[in-house]
Amino acid sequence: MIYRILFALLLFCGRAQAEGTAQVMINPMNGVGLNISNVTTVLSGPYRGAASENRLRFFIRTSETLYFGFRAYNRATPLPQEVTVYYRILRSSDNAEVVAPTPVAPNAPAGYISTYDQAYDGPNALPAGTGTGYNALTFAPSTDGEYYIELYQSEDDGLTALPAQNTVLVYFDFTVAANATQTAINGRVYSQGWSIITYNLITSGPGGANPQSGQPEFAGDITVPMEANSFFGYAGDSTVAKITFQGGFRPLAFVMYFNKYGTNPDPAADWTISRQSISQPANIVSLANGYSVFLNEPDPQVFARATPSPAPQIQDMIGCPGDYRVRVNIARQGDVEVLLDLNGIAGYQPGTEDRYIYAFDAPQGLAEVLWNGLDGLGNPVSGNVSVSTFSRLLRGRTNLPFFDAELNEFGILVEGVDPFYYVPRLYWQDNGLTDIGNVCNSQNLNNNTTGSGIDFSVEGVSQYESGGFLVGNRGWDGENLDGTDPVVPVTLSNTKGGSTLLDLCDDYGNFRLLNTWFWTSEVVSASRTLNVPNGPCVLPVTLLQFSGIRRERVAQLTWVTTQEVNFREFVVERSFDGRTYTAIGTVAALGRERNTYTYNDPIAGIAHSRLYYRLRQVDHDDRYSYSRVVLLQAEGSSVPFISGLANPLRHGQDLRIQLTAPAAGVALIRLLDATGREVYRNQVSLMTGVNSLSLPALPALQGGVYLLSAEKDGQRETRRILVSN
Numbered sequence: 001m002i003y004r005i006l007f008a009l010l011l012f013c014g015r016a017q018a019e020g021t022a023q024v025m026i027n028p029m030n031g032v033g034l035n036i037s038n039v040t041t042v043l044s045g046p047y048r049g050a051a052s053e054n055r056l057r058f059f060i061r062t063s064e065t066l067y068f069g070f071r072a073y074n075r076a077t078p079l080p081q082e083v084t085v086y087y088r089i090l091r092s093s094d095n096a097e098v099v100a101p102t103p104v105a106p107n108a109p110a111g112y113i114s115t116y117d118q119a120y121d122g123p124n125a126l127p128a129g130t131g132t133g134y135n136a137l138t139f140a141p142s143t144d145g146e147y148y149i150e151l152y153q154s155e156d157d158g159l160t161a162l163p164a165q166n167t168v169l170v171y172f173d174f175t176v177a178a179n180a181t182q183t184a185i186n187g188r189v190y191s192q193g194w195s196i197i198t199y200n201l202i203t204s205g206p207g208g209a210n211p212q213s214g215q216p217e218f219a220g221d222i223t224v225p226m227e228a229n230s231f232f233g234y235a236g237d238s239t240v241a242k243i244t245f246q247g248g249f250r251p252l253a254f255v256m257y258f259n260k261y262g263t264n265p266d267p268a269a270d271w272t273i274s275r276q277s278i279s280q281p282a283n284i285v286s287l288a289n290g291y292s293v294f295l296n297e298p299d300p301q302v303f304a305r306a307t308p309s310p311a312p313q314i315q316d317m318i319g320c321p322g323d324y325r326v327r328v329n330i331a332r333q334g335d336v337e338v339l340l341d342l343n344g345i346a347g348y349q350p351g352t353e354d355r356y357i358y359a360f361d362a363p364q365g366l367a368e369v370l371w372n373g374l375d376g377l378g379n380p381v382s383g384n385v386s387v388s389t390f391s392r393l394l395r396g397r398t399n400l401p402f403f404d405a406e407l408n409e410f411g412i413l414v415e416g417v418d419p420f421y422y423v424p425r426l427y428w429q430d431n432g433l434t435d436i437g438n439v440c441n442s443q444n445l446n447n448n449t450t451g452s453g454i455d456f457s458v459e460g461v462s463q464y465e466s467g468g469f470l471v472g473n474r475g476w477d478g479e480n481l482d483g484t485d486p487v488v489p490v491t492l493s494n495t496k497g498g499s500t501l502l503d504l505c506d507d508y509g510n511f512r513l514l515n516t517w518f519w520t521s522e523v524v525s526a527s528r529t530l531n532v533p534n535g536p537c538v539l540p541v542t543l544l545q546f547s548g549i550r551r552e553r554v555a556q557l558t559w560v561t562t563q564e565v566n567f568r569e570f571v572v573e574r575s576f577d578g579r580t581y582t583a584i585g586t587v588a589a590l591g592r593e594r595n596t597y598t599y600n601d602p603i604a605g606i607a608h609s610r611l612y613y614r615l616r617q618v619d620h621d622d623r624y625s626y627s628r629v630v631l632l633q634a635e636g637s638s639v640p641f642i643s644g645l646a647n648p649l650r651h652g653q654d655l656r657i658q659l660t661a662p663a664a665g666v667a668l669i670r671l672l673d674a675t676g677r678e679v680y681r682n683q684v685s686l687m688t689g690v691n692s693l694s695l696p697a698l699p700a701l702q703g704g705v706y707l708l709s710a711e712k713d714g715q716r717e718t719r720r721i722l723v724s725n
Contacts, residue, residue, distance in 0.1 A: 018122030101158025248409025396520025549689025
């Protein structure tokens with residue numbers, strides 16, 4: 001299989017003037033097409049009015065031309081037929097229509113791709129073609145920039161899309177070319193969610209040709225693998241990653257996403273939660289705001305590339321027992337990982353006192369990595385103890401969430417392309433997966449009976465070689481059809497998973513959102529020995545409460561402090577997405593025993609429905625820490641009483657929540673164990689609006705599920721919370 005793929009790649013290198021089928025369908029014996037659907041589980045593909053993440057985009061200049069064409073089938077039963085598809089082109093900057101709806105019928109003189117070779121060779125108009133390509137449609141822009149194309153079936157001359165369509169482009173090509181040289185420019189066509197399907201074009205046998213169309217019958221087929229197909233993700237920090245499927249990936253249909261957050265696109269979501277794989281018993285929401293995904297490397301003349309970063313430098317450890325900070329200088333923004341090597345053996349050993357701590361989305365400069373003073377076994381570390389450490393600057397955080405991708409025997413090969421070539425470790429956390437139903441038949445194909453998986457979220461796993469070639473990792477449904485066991489087990493019991501190819505219910509990826517994450521690049525600091533500060537010590541400020549209320553023209557923030565010692569100021573920071581914050585004001589410290597502060601942010605003209613606020617608390621030594629975030633939503637938005645719950649809650653952590661109160665008053669907080677026994681009770685004073693609270697550390701609790709209750713003025717809400725020791 002590997003040699004066949006290499007041959008196809010070598011062949012491809014000499015014929016790379018098309019952008020579409022030439023990349024996703026390297027093996028002509030395996031059908032791989034573009035799926036466009038507004039009726040199935042996942043709304044996918046660039047149909048008319050599709051969500052932004054489904055748009056098929058391209059960047060083009062006035063000195064260039066887009067060449068394009070396709071062959072379309074309606075994915076219907078029992079007799080799929082070739083169909084007429086309309087296209088229209090819109091400008092991304094203002095969504096203005098620049099090409100009106102235009103039909104492309106089967107066997108049309110322009111824009112119709114009849115065979116695989118035509119799609120693979122590309123537009124005949126380009127001199128680099130071999131003459132066996134297709135007669136392409138063209139688009140010449142009036143201004144430079146990004147455009148997108150919509151493709152859909154219609155019954156009213158393209159004015160509206162057919163409300164129930166499931167279209168497959170069995171062949172497709174969208175190629176940008178320079179007018180002066182008539183040569184293709186790769187890396188100009190992209191989407192945040194490529195909607196892919198594997199299929200068979202039946203040319204003989206019982207199915208034969210479709211008697212109504214006279215063309216080969218189309219049928220989606222889970223037995224068809226993708227081989228050597230690659231996609232490129234262009235992250236928000238301009239790093240570039242490449243993934244390649246290894247020939248045992250049989251998804252039937254899936255959407256190819258790269259993103260920063262994993263399975264939950266809510267900007268307020270905790271990534272340590274949203275990176276976990278989830279069971280999906282109902283229709284999935286589309287994963288918006290992902291990275292741009294390309295079929296070729298992004299054109300560096302348009303899409304800037306990240307440059308290498310110097311190694312991070314560990315400065316020192318500061319703070320008080322239970323509230324330490326490891327300070328690390330970083331030359332680029334990214335995630336910072338610090339190893340606390342506490343067991344006396346060099347390197348990290350799982351299940352010992354060793355522990356990793358992180359600062360996510362740390363800005364360039366001096367990053368502070370928080371540590372609650374506990375080792376990897378949950379025991380407090382004494383002050384004045386020497387700890388061996390090193391740190392990593394991790395850039396290009398990338399998640400690959402695959403929904404309903406049934407089979408993946410050999411896994412995926414992941415490579416960092418920019419800022420330098422790098423083969424990262426792969427991480428996943430499947431231990432929260434559950435069975436979905438226990439009946440599997442033609443009416444229950446969305447069930448899943450394979451059980452939960454394994455947690456590789458701490459150290460991850462290396463990619464591996466086979467036969468002298470780098471193969472990758474993260475396979476699933478490990479009853480490998482070649483008779484071998486997976487290198488990394490799939491399930492908690494080290495079993496292979498499903499064993500039958502056509503029964504979807506015992507496929508490990510069936511109707512689940514399986515996430516894998518990695519970092520496109522990393523640089524490692526030198527090792528350093530730090531001394532754990534010896535307490536007791538006094539925190540420069542204690543923030544009792546932070547709250548806010550959003551009015552029509554102003555967001556009013558209020559916070560209460562005590563014990564201001566050697567403390568200088570609060571820097572108020574605002575964000576529109578919960579990730580990137582900007583300083584908007586400074587409030588000087590009052591220095592009294594108990595203080596109440598108010599800050600008004602004028603928001604007239606701000607259209608964002610969500611505003612995030614936090615306080616950077618700065619002492620006279622320029623040390624600082626961040627408050628809990630307050631989220632203020634526009635009027636009319638649904639605001640629960642309890643929100644912002646840190647979940648799971650780990651031993652030694654404060655209980656952090658947000659309570660939204662229509663009027664000031666007192667709320668009762670209770671925590672109940674699985675038997676209904678009350679294990680924690682506290683009363684808190686609330687201000688009008690959103691109150692961000694950090695409550696005292698809980699008593700020692702056994703790991704498990706608890707019920708958190710908050711009650712005020714007769715209103716009560718409960719939330720489940722997981723406590724991990």
